[in-house]
Amino acid sequence: MTMKPKARKFRIRKTGGASTTGPAEAGAAQAADMARSDTPGPSPRSEVAAAGQVAMKHPGPAATEDGFGTTPFPGSAAHDRLEAESAGRESAQQAEDAGAAQAPPPASPPSGGTPTAEQELAAIRAEGLTGRQLRMARRIAQKHGLAPSSDFDAVRLLRHRGIDPFARGGKLELVVDTGTQPSAAPAGTQSQSTGQALAPMSRQTTPAVPQPVGVPQPLGADERAAEIMKVQRDIARRRRKRLILLATRLSFFVLLPTLLVAFYFYRVATPMYATHTEFIIQKAESGASSGGGGLGGLLGGSGFATVQESITVQAFLESREAMLRLEDELGFREHFSQEAIDPLNRIGPDATDEDVYDTYLRHLRIGYDPTEGLIRMEVIAADPEVSQSYSQALIGFAEERVDRMSQRLRADQMSGARENFEDAEARALEAQQRVLNLQEQRGVLSTEAEVSTVFGQIQNFELQLQEERLRLAELLSVPQPNASRVEVAERNIARLEALITDLRSSLTNTGTGEISLARIQSELIIAQADLETRQMILAQALQQMESARIEANRQTLYLSVGVFPIAPDAPAYPRAFENTLLAFLVFSGIYLLISMTVSILREQVSS
Incomplete structure (x- = not known):
């Protein structure tokens, strides 16, 4: 069973291979980024295009993304050097900001500066976006906590946040919006493309760029790491919750019934004794039949000659007639009505003949083997002597039935001769x-x-x-x-x-x-x-x-006992381990079927 995680999704677009350069080259790349941020230049779109061209001219070797981008691993020597360089640049930037604050503000913005909100909205309208794209942009903006005044404003705000609302898969892109012209990258470094996420552990800063009022600022490295950790903890918490719920369901629907079944078979069930007997029904070979050839002579001494008689005897022993004769002669009902027998095997005082017959079938196991012609019978009772007496009585009933089966043939022969x-x-x-x-x-x-x-x-x-x-x-x-x-x-x-x-x-x-x-x-x-x-x-x-x-x-048919009934000295039933294992498998299968059915129905309803 699967559950959709209810957490914020951070989608990151992978636009280029990870750099495989050493720490020195990574530091040079960071310095180039800082230089680009200090140098005035064209709009972010031109910067993105230039960065894309540089990335196409200097493609880096493909490597596995380790989660830190081009930033050196925290704790390494290259990372320490980058920390020192970024600290020096921050102190120089603070001094420049202090000097700029003392200077008088300019009279009017330069003509080639950052475009206004009306210009950005006009440019977005000129792109010819469809209604579906605009609605999708508004939904994404609301999902990220933005309050756009229109669909075009939602596109503008998302782009300021570094999010491309029309990207395939809706991956998150964090873009450095500096508004400056990137400087030439040092040799051996790879330019960052539009939408590449900033390194989570880097401390580089971007120059202050005036942002429109009400537009949320992009997340910093620490905030992003905190959000990712929060999502991971939420996922782990939900996973633990699902595991606890699964263990609870398994305990309630599988383990608890299995324990109850095991308790019954090990502690409550009455030991039952089984008496085994094997006998065969044979046909007497007369002079005419033994002297004649053909198929009758071939099958005369095999078990196939008495298949019908053997099946008839088996059906008779499993019939109500045999049960009633056993009840009249040996008291079958009285034996299984004792208080010492467990409730599932005990016959109630007001039980009907059908209930007694069901108990009789549960405690009598008989089968016919056509290949050998043997009839194997197992009689189960709570006492070994009673089990032996029941088996002997049933064999006597079978002999009488075999004699009756050939009695009509003998009577016909005698009546004609007489x-x-x-x-x-x-x-x-x-x-x-x-x-x-x-x-x-x-x-x-x-x-x-x-x-x-x-x-x-x-x-x-x-x-x-x-x-x-x-x-x-x-x-x-x-x-x-x-x-x-x-x-x-x-x-x-x-x-x-x-x-x-x-x-x-x-x-x-x-x-x-x-x-x-x-x-x-x-x-x-x-x-x-x-x-x-x-x-x-x-x-x-x-x-x-x-x-x-x-x-x-002479008996035309007669019953020959191969294995005589002997009273056992140890109980044969119940088989506690086998029955407990079978109950566990049955309950597990039922739970699995119900879970799959519920999951399929839930998927159909949700879709």
């Missing part, structure tokens, strides 16, 4: 019931047994038929067979053939209200084949259900 098994079992029971109904309806337990029995009977009867035919052939082989025995044999043969024919027809032909054994056998074979198929399907469904049960019993 439905297939139940359907196969029902169809097998239907096939079994159909075989049983056929056996009950047809009265045949086994068609193979019935068929083998019938074929056995037919075979037995055919043997008997063969025997009867042999007996008949034996009876007919004699010349005179016994007719009764032949008749009996023929009847037995006819009966056996009819019986065998009935048995054979019973296998294939259907009678009145009867079903052939072949049909019964076909129905039973079809029913038994269907039963066997259903039993095979039932066995496969049972195997699938067992496989699904085994797969479901």
